Amino acid sequence: MKISLLKEIDVLNLDSRRRPLERLHLDTPLLFALLSAAALGLLVLYSAGRENLDLVLRQGVRLGLGFVVLCLLAQAPPRYLRTWTPWIYGGGILLLIAVLMVGEISKGARRWLDLGPLRFQPAEIMRLAVPMMMAWYFADRPLPPRLWPLCGGALLTVLPVLLIAKQPDLGTALLVACAGMFALFLSGLSWKIIAGLGLLAAGGGPLAWRFALHDYQRQRILTFLDPQADPLGAGYHIIQSQIAIGSGGLYGKGWLNSTQAHLEFLPESSTDFILAVFAEEFGLMGLCALLALYFFIIARGLYLATRAPTTYERLLAGSLALTFFVYIFVNAGMVCGLLPVVGLPLPLISYGGTSLVTIMAGFGILMGIDSRRRASPY
Amino acid sequence: MPSVLTSIPLAAKGTTRLKDPVAEQRLFFRRALVALVLVLGALLALVGRLAYLQVLNHEHFATLSESNRVKLQPLSPTRGRIFDRNGVLLADNLSSRQVQITPEEVPDLDATLTQLQDRLTLSEEDIARFRRLVKRSPPNQGIPLKFNLSDEEIARLAVDLYRFPGVEISADLSRYYPLGSQAAHAIGYVGRIDEAELQRIDPAQYAGISHIGKTGVERSYEDLLRGQTGYQQVETNAQGRMLRLLEQQAPIPGKNLYLSIDxxxxxxxxxxxxxxxxxxxxxxxxxxxxxxxxxxxxxDLNPFVNGIDQASYKALSSSPDRPLxxxxxxxxxxxxxxxxxxxxxxxxxxxxxxxxxxxxxxxxxxxxxxxxxxxxxxxxxxxxxxxxxxxxxxxxxxxxxxxxxxxxxxxxxxxxxxxxxxxxxxxxxxxxxxxxxxxxxxxxxxxxxxxxxxxxxxxxxxxxxxxxxxxxxxxxxxxxxxxxxxxxxxxxxIQEQSTxxxxxxxxxxxxxxxxxxxxxxxxxxxxxxxxxxxxxxxxxxxxxxxxxxxxxxxxxxxxxxRGEKYNAxxxxxxxxxxxxxxxxxxxxxxxxxxxxxxxxxxxxxxxxxxxxxxxxxxxxxxx
Missing domain, CATH: 3.40.710.10 (DD-peptidase/beta-lactamase superfamily)
Known part of the structure; x- marks a missing residue:
């Protein structure tokens, strides 16, 4: 926390004496942490993609784009964001409905909306729109929320989650649901209700199993519980991933020495399962370092949130920081066999662009919120 | 726009509560702290799981990774040749290319056979023999469908071989008896190892070897003729394609025999x-x-090498002259x-x-x-x-x-x-x-x-x-x-092949x-x-x-x-x-x-x- 202490001192300084990055509304420690993770990601990707420089370059371009989006959104003053929140949310819901009606089907799911030159997943918008809407909704209401506001907030989350789950896109639905729940949690939801919801979830699990899940989703959970039941089919990912991790040992096999990835035993080695390659090459030590870096990013995000002056900003920033954690936990949990397979990438490391841009946009908003806390009217 | 509130902490009692920014900030701080602790807990759980995999079970997974990567492939030895006392060749090894099918890897054997029929000229006999061998062999073993493929057949098949999982073209040494039937009973023949023989042979000695001496000298000198299987350790990828040779122990060819027969x-x-x-x-x-x-x-010894067809075998075995x-x-x-x-x-x-x-x-x-x-x-x-x-x-x-x-x-x-x-x-x-x-x-x-x-x-x-x-x-x-x-x-x-x-x-x-x-x-x-x-x-x-x-x-x-039946x-x-x-x-x-x-x-x-x-x-x- 030394860095943040320095930052505190820095904050007391005059605006003109701020560092250039701060003038750009960027948070130096967070930015460096994100850049380190991204650099590490490219390094691992080079190995996981079997030393394909082309792949690394393409991902580098995406990361660059991500940081541009981050910088752009950092410039947006939070109060404008707040004003626009309901419109963004409403538009997002409409797009989700549109996707269900006219969306393009790819890999068995209707996720994409094709608007001439622009082809995108509206669900991605909801990753940001839901925490924004939740923050907007609770900003004017006394906290902790009472029952009716609580129900209203819950409805704001549940509606897009259901729409996304219908596509189906379990990963994004989970993220959006988490974002909403984090907002609720941070808004001071009483522990009794949290406990009650927990019980409800435990009770609802079997019902969801029965009615809500698709066959392939059920199969994934069964496979997760017993990967050896179908070692060459559904369990193959999990088994090969665990072999990669386990064979890495304490110190790993060394960079570029992942046999599981290089010899193509590990599927999706450069996308969803890239953490297994990292684990194989850098061992438990490397993983601890990586998780520490992630923890720093989350902690820094939460810290920035607590410094924010208004409820809207706090809830939004806190929810964004915690949603970042969901990516990590779900992905790492899946890769090491702690959770069923859910298609969430490892942020900043996995190959792929869509979620990267969303994540970077989230951090951009977070930084924008923090840099204006002194300039805020409160 | 947000409502600007007083900084007076109000204890909200009654139906209209007012916002209390300081209390809310404190509340948020507490909640953020709890969340951070939960995040830390979850990350530690991950580390625990990873440590379980990477430290406690490292040996296990390292072995699995190694066996994923490294395959031990048997190298079959060349069977010793048989000559007569003057050096006339009686039993030789000819290289032949054959189509082989591993039943376990074929989704629909019948369909595959029908499709292959268009590309290879398969006789009824080939198919009958193949089916017979399928019944007798373990399902993970490659079973020959047709021997001595012509260049044209290979070309026709190779084009879309990828469409037939479990079907492969292999080059093999096949036993050949140039004199056909001469001295058949003395020389004997080799044939594919059958289930009964599988029970009595040492599988390690026969790794990569599909044939065994059945009669004659081929049988009694099996141990000398067979030679010793070699091994190569190769690095393979997930598709089983060999990428790198790690270690090799060359097979020792079987010994040549010079019969006393002129x-x-x-x-x-x-x-x-x-x-x-x-x-x-x-x-x-x-x-x-x-x-x-x-x-x-x-x-004739030659038909027995790769499995004689039923009709011919029946003709031989039930002939009153008992040629076998x-x-x-x-x-x-x-x-x-x-x-x-x-x-x-x-x-x-x-x-x-x-x-x-x-x-x-x-x-x-x-x-x-x-x-x-x-x-x-x-x-x-x-x-x-x-x-x-x-x-x-x-x-x-x-x-x-x-x-x-x-x-x-x-x-x-x-x-x-x-x-x-x-x-x-x-x-x-x-x-x-x-x-x-x-x-x-x-x-x-x-x-x-x-x-x-x-x-x-x-x-x-x-x-x-x-x-x-x-x-x-x-x-x-x-x-x-x-x-x-x-x-x-x-x-x-007895002649050492190498020296x-x-x-x-x-x-x-x-x-x-x-x-x-x-x-x-x-x-x-x-x-x-x-x-x-x-x-x-x-x-x-x-x-x-x-x-x-x-x-x-x-x-x-x-x-x-003594046992033969009276036949009027x-x-x-x-x-x-x-x-x-x-x-x-x-x-x-x-x-x-x-x-x-x-x-x-x-x-x-x-x-x-x-x-x-x-x-x-x-x-x-x-x-």
């Missing part, structure tokens, strides 16, 4: 026997080497009169008779006090018969007398010393021991006493007596060597048959020389360029086997006698000993002796 002589023997069912064994008496081992009829049966080794026959020289030697050696002992032959013989008549083949009788005439004229009555004087036990004793009625120990599997009866044997077998009449029958090579052509040839060689006994053998030299070094096999002497007076041998051999000069085999003696000592035999039989339609043929002949030559310096049996050939002198003569001529005169 394939030229073998061809003469088979040709001479043509038209008969029967056997001929020729042995070099000086070292026990089998020069020819013919069993007629013969069969190795008569030389396993056929048991009454020796008939060819036993007489051995009976004579037993008589002389035991002093039951001497060369000048004379018995009177009236054409019939009665045991004292019995009415059963034992006839001489010459019903008019031979008159006064000495040893020499007894052998020359093959007088049965003379040998009735000798046998009676000997008694069954002494007769049994001497015949056994000639290796009759017991396995010769030749380097082939499945030898039939035959039978030289004794009093003891009969009591054990039938719980009956031995009768003198039975001794008489044994004395002239009938009755219970049953011997194989190989035994007869071996005993003749012993006679030629005057009691020096050598185990007959088919392999005379080319040839190791000659030393003769394997057995305990010699010793008699107190060597003139006993002279007496018997003189008789045998006279057989060819003026006796029952005079027809081959007339133009012989060397001295032959021989003995004819005509054995009365009703069937080949074949009775006529079956009633005919077996023609036998044994001989060695040149009599004064024996280089070849021959035994011939022509089943139902009639008289030994007319049917069997000329066959032996042709073989001896070919060998001694190099004709």
């Amino acid at each position: 394939i030229r002589l073998q061809a003469v023997a088979e040709q001479a026997l043509e038209g008969h069912n029967g056997a001929l064994v020729a042995i070099d008496p000086r070292n026990g080497e089998v020069l020819a081992l013919a069993s007629m009829p013969v069969y 049966f190795n008569r030389a080794l396993r056929g048991i026959y009454p020796p008939g009169s060819t036993i007489k020289p051995f009976t004579a030697l037993a008589g002389l050696a035991t002093r039951a008779i001497n060369p000048r002992t004379v018995f009177n032959c009236s054409g019939a013989y009665y045991l004292p006090g019995q009415s059963h008549v034992f006839r001489c083949w010459n019903h008019r009788g031979h008159g006064a018969v000495s040893l020499d005439r007894g052998i020359t004229q093959s007088c049965d009555v003379y040998f009735y007398n000798v046998a009676l004087r000997l008694g069954i036990d002494r007769l049994h004793d001497y015949l056994t010393r000639f290796s009759l009625g017991e396995r010769t120990g030749i380097d082939l599997v499945g030898e039939n021991p035959g039978l030289v009866p004794s009093e003891e044997w009969k009591r054990a077998k039938y719980n009956q006493p031995w009768y003198a009449g039975e001794t008489l029958n044994v004395g002239i090579g009938q009755g219970y007596l049953q011997i194989t052509p190989l035994q007869l040839a071996s005993a003749t060689a012993t006679l030629a060597q005057r009691g020096r006994r050598l185990q007959p053998r088919l392999v005379r030299a 080319g070094l040839i190791q000659e096999q030393a003769p394997r002497p057995l305990a010699p048959l010793q008699v107190d007076d060597p003139r006993h041998w002279d007496a018997v051999i003189a008789g045998m020389i006279h057989v060819v000069k003026s006796g029952t085999a005079a027809r081959i003696g007339a133009d012989a360029a060397y001295t032959i000592a021989g003995k004819t035999g005509t054995a009365q039989v009703f069937s080949l086997d 339609r074949r009775l006529a043929k079956n009633l005919q006698d077996h023609a036998l002949f044994i001989a060695f030559a040149p009599a004064e310096n024996p280089q070849i000993a021959v035994a011939v049996i022509a089943e139902h050939g009639g008289h030994g002198g007319s049917a069997a002796a000329p066959i032996a003569k042709q073989v001896m001529d070919a060998y001694l005169l190099k004709r």
Whole structure:
């Protein structure tokens, strides 16, 4: 926390004496942490993609784009964001409905909306729109929320989650649901209700199993519980991933020495399962370092949130920081066999662009919120 | 726009609560702290899981990773080749490309076969054989569908081979017998390892080897011919494609065998026997080497290598001529009169008779006090018969007398010393021991006493007596060597493939048959020389360029086997006698000993002796 202490001192300084990055509304420690993770990601990707420089370059371009989006959104003053929140949310819901009606089907799911030159997943918008809407909704209401506001907030989350789950896109639905729940949690939801919801979830699990899940989703959970039941089919990912991790040992096999990835035993080695390659090459030590870096990013995000002056900003920033954690936990949990397979990438490391841009946009908003806390009217 | 509130902390009591920014900030801080602790907890749980995988179970997963990466592939050795004594190739390895299917990897075997039919010309037979092998083999084993693919077939298949999982083209060495059927029973054949063999072989020794010697030398010298499987450790990717060779232990090729068989002589023997069912064994008496081992009829070895089709196999196995049966080794026959020289030697050696002992032959013989008549083949009788005439004229009555004087036990004793009625120990599997009866044997077998009449029958090579052509040839060689006994053998030299070094096999002497007076041998051999000069085999003696000592035999039989069923339609043929002949030559310096049996050939002198003569001529005169 030394860095943040320095930052505190820095904050007391005059605006003109701020560092250039701060003038750009960027948070130096967070930015460096994100850049380190991204650099590490490219390094691992080079190995996981079997030393394909082309792949690394393409991902580098995406990361660059991500940081541009981050910088752009950092410039947006939070109060404008707040004003626009309901419109963004409403538009997002409409797009989700549109996707269900006219969306393009790819890999068995209707996720994409094709608007001439622009082809995108509206669900991605909801990753940001839901925490924004939740923050907007609770900003004017006394906290902790009472029952009716609580129900209203819950409805704001549940509606897009259901729409996304219908596509189906379990990963994004989970993220959006988490974002909403984090907002609720941070808004001071009483522990009794949290406990009650927990019980409800435990009770609802079997019902969801029965009615809500698709066959392939059920199969994934069964496979997760017993990967050896179908070692060459559904369990193959999990088994090969665990072999990669386990064979890495304490110190790993060394960079570029992942046999599981290089010899193509590990599927999706450069996308969803890239953490297994990292684990194989850098061992438990490397993983601890990586998780520490992630923890720093989350902690820094939460810290920035607590410094924010208004409820809207706090809830939004806190929810964004915690949603970042969901990516990590779900992905790492899946890769090491702690959770069923859910298609969430490892942020900043996995190959792929869509979620990267969303994540970077989230951090951009977070930084924008923090840099204006002194300039805020409160 | 957000409502701006006072900084006065209001305890909201009542229905209208107001916002309290400071309390809310504190609340948020607390919640954020709780969230951070939960995040830390969750991350620590992840670390715990990772530590479980990477530290506690590291060994386990490291092994799995290694076995993922590294595959141990067997390298099959080249099977040793087989040559005749002069270096003529009898069994070779040809490289052939074949289509192979691993049933386990094929989603729909029938559909695949139908589709392959368009690309390869598959005969009904190919498919039938394939299906048969599928049933018999483990499902993870590649099973050949078609052998010796043409370049065109390979091209046609290779284009879309990727559409057929589990189907592959493999290059293999396939056993080939260039002479086809010649010396088939001696060489034997290899075939695919079947389930029964799988039970008894050591799988490590046969890793990467699909064939095993089934009969003949291929079987008895399997361990030498096979060689030793090598291994290579290769790094493979998930598709099983080999990427890198890590370590290699080259296979050790099997040893080449040089048979004692002279394939030229073998061809003469088979040709001479043509038209008969029967056997001929020729042995070099000086070292026990089998020069020819013919069993007629013969069969082509090559179809057996990759699985003979059902119809052909049925035709071979159910043929009344029994071509697959190795008569030389396993056929048991009454020796008939060819036993007489051995009976004579037993008589002389035991002093039951001497060369000048004379018995009177009236054409019939009665045991004292019995009415059963034992006839001489010459019903008019031979008159006064000495040893020499007894052998020359093959007088049965003379040998009735000798046998009676000997008694069954002494007769049994001497015949056994000639290796009759017991396995010769030749380097082939499945030898039939035959039978030289004794009093003891009969009591054990039938719980009956031995009768003198039975001794008489044994004395002239009938009755219970049953011997194989190989035994007869071996005993003749012993006679030629005057009691020096050598185990007959088919392999005379073994060659290391890598060095080319040839190791000659030393003769394997057995305990010699010793008699107190060597003139006993002279007496018997003189008789045998006279057989060819003026006796029952005079027809081959007339133009012989060397001295032959021989003995004819005509054995009365009703069937080949004791177990064979009575068959009325074949009775006529079956009633005919077996023609036998044994001989060695040149009599004064024996280089070849021959035994011939022509089943139902009639008289030994007319049917069997000329066959032996042709073989001896070919060998001694190099004709």
